Amino acid sequence: MNGRRTIATTVRVLTQVRHDPRTIALLLLVPSLLIGLMSWIFSGTSVFEVVGPALLGLFPFTVMFLITSITTLRERRGGTLERLMTMPMGRADFILGYALAFGLIAVVQALIAVGYAVWVCGLTVAGDPWLLVLVAVVNALLGTTLGLFVSAFARTEFQVVQFMPALVFPQILLGGIFIPRDRMPDVLRIISDWLPLSHSIAALQKVAADANSTSEVLGELAIVGWFALAFVVLASITLRRQTR
């Protein structure tokens, strides 16, 4: 690992994003627009209080998953990855460079989304709103690392997009947004215990509902962190210097 190459890669990825203002606008504003829409749809009911916090975790995860898997797929297919692998580029430098770049974007995205949800939409948060931001950023990193890993199994952009319903939707369905997880059939509950998104949704719901849940929240977050770390390791195994 080498700090200079990691930072150079982060700067490079951020510069690429900077040349694409439309993507920046979508990244930063769409989550807030959807949260605003949700609060409007459910105005006068208590649904938004339940679903709102979970949404703050879903957007960074899904968006960063898509963006990372498509950008790294382009690197694999466009030959730039092959070129980097013939240079003194560490596999960890490459992956951490990406994670850092999208992590930084996620911080801005989370600040806007949480601020909008709390101050504009009036989402009541019993715990510390900064914890919401933290969980959102960890979720973004989870999406980034899963995207880095999954891009190795796709040959085209079409295939990458198909990984969304395959890998992301089940986690949302089983994550405890629609029905609390302890009311699911046993088999599904056990499966959902093993899905990272269940733990981040639990963390967000705990922050929102309970002012004294900080240690529980951090416990759930640690599990999400371990998943992200596992995806980093898996992703670096898929970065081959030699191919057939």
Place this chain on the structure above:
Amino acid sequence: MTSSDAAIETTTLRVRRGGVEVLHGVELRVPPGQLVGLLGPSGSGKSTLMRAIVGAQRIDGGEVRVLGERAGSPALRRRVGYVTQAPSVYDDLTVAQNLAYFARILGAPRSDVARVLDEVDLAPLAGRLVSRLSGGQLTRVSLGIALLGSPRLLVLDEPTVGLDPVLRRDLWRLFARLAASGVSLLVSSHVMDEARRCDRIVLLYQGSVLADLTPEELLRSTGTTDADDAFLALVAGAGR
């Protein structure tokens, strides 16, 4: 360094791709400080051979030694410049940003970016997004990246495709200058006329080396005056 001080030495190199053997025991030697042209019809295995030399291709037999090391060993990653056949650059960065990024990965001095921009004649376009370049300009960005960090060996896969005659001549002059300064070069090409500018020519045909000689020897041995005719004569001889 090993017994031989060749820049590239492959012995009985065999490579399979997609279940089919595409290199059948290739013996290639590139002496140091020479400009060697790698010629051969489409599909003969030029790109595969070059990928094996830079360590990007898994090999199935034989040996590839580069600058005294096993191909692909970490020590070579700073000393070998490689241009892939399809330009591999970031099209959502400017020309200068592409060069600056790869320079930082290589740990090359900052001044290298300006030097390389000059060498590939792209200084006026330094601030232009790569997605807004012409095909030939794109090829030159890709070539420029390989020149960063002043590598001792350059492996260039069809670096002059799509360039006009003036640019082609300029680049071949640059290659000759580099060779004169001690850099070894392996350059693949379809254009037989470019072979005349090389110190040696290696002809690859259906995954084997058909000939390894100087441009004069090529013309003399085939009794032709034109590089294209010489090539056709050799291939016709191999077919029989």
